[in-house]
Amino acid sequence: MDIREATEADLSKVLFVEQAAFGHEEEANLVKDLLSDASANPSLSLLAFADNQAIGHILFTAARLQGTQSDVSISLLAPLAVLPDYQRQGVGGQLIKEGLARLSAAHVDLVFVLGHPDYYPRYGFNPAGVQGFQAPYPIPKQDAGAWMVQELSAGAIDSVSGTIQCAKMLDKAEYWRE
Numbered sequence: 001m002d003i004r005e006a007t008e009a010d011l012s013k014v015l016f017v018e019q020a021a022f023g024h025e026e027e028a029n030l031v032k033d034l035l036s037d038a039s040a041n042p043s044l045s046l047l048a049f050a051d052n053q054a055i056g057h058i059l060f061t062a063a064r065l066q067g068t069q070s071d072v073s074i075s076l077l078a079p080l081a082v083l084p085d086y087q088r089q090g091v092g093g094q095l096i097k098e099g100l101a102r103l104s105a106a107h108v109d110l111v112f113v114l115g116h117p118d119y120y121p122r123y124g125f126n127p128a129g130v131q132g133f134q135a136p137y138p139i140p141k142q143d144a145g146a147w148m149v150q151e152l153s154a155g156a157i158d159s160v161s162g163t164i165q166c167a168k169m170l171d172k173a174e175y176w177r178e
């Protein structure tokens with residue numbers, strides 16, 4: 001399997017993977033919107049290939065802390081998609097690891113995700129609410145564990161707290177229900 005950054009010419013591959021993985025258009029449309037959203041930059045869009053076929057996609061977009069001048073660099077993982085025939089073979093995990101390595105090289109300090117609390121902790125994420133970070137829209141108490149963070153630079157989590165402001169196209173309540 002190869003993982004590489006998706007280019008503009010890969011848009012149809014990216015949207016195909018998103019649509020096929022989720023079984024509906026919502027995430028594909030969100031990705032399309034985010035890829036042309038200036039407030040999502042810098043973003044990182046990675047495609048996984050097997051035998052020259054795109055089988056997985058991950059997107060990270062820029063985020064910030066609301067109402068602060070903090071220079072902590074923040075990224076948000078959403079969405080992650082793997083074609084049904086290729087799920088449970090580690091593709092998603094490799095996309096997460098590769099993405100985190102590239103973000104770390106780009107000096108990103110914190111990465112957030114709203115996702116499955118049994119899945120993302122395998123790749124270093126931990127509940128974010130108890131560490132002082134609120135999601136752009138309130139996460140119901142019973143889903144609190146789904147809002148997660150990990151630091152890519154030592155001490156980043158302890159250096160700041162507050163509410164995350166995401167890219168404009170992600171800034172809709174419907175995207176913040178787990």
Ligand SMILES: CC(C)(COP(=O)(O)OP(=O)(O)OC[C@H]1O[C@@H](n2cnc3c(N)ncnc32)[C@H](O)[C@@H]1OP(=O)(O)O)[C@@H](O)C(=O)NCCC(=O)NCCS
Nearest residue numbers: 021022079080081082086087088089090091092093094115
């Ligand atoms: C969630 C997803 C990205 C995981 O990718 P993956 O390549 O299958 O994941 P990995 O192989 O790295 O990890 C496997 C783990 O993911 C979970 N998982 C993967 N596919 C699953 C499925 N179809 N149903 C339930 N759990 C699943 C399981 O916990 C599994 O662990 P296990 O095999 O030990 O039970 C992929 O299943 C997918 O695209 N699902 C549809 C889209 C989606 O729900 N995305 C959520 C993120 S926004």
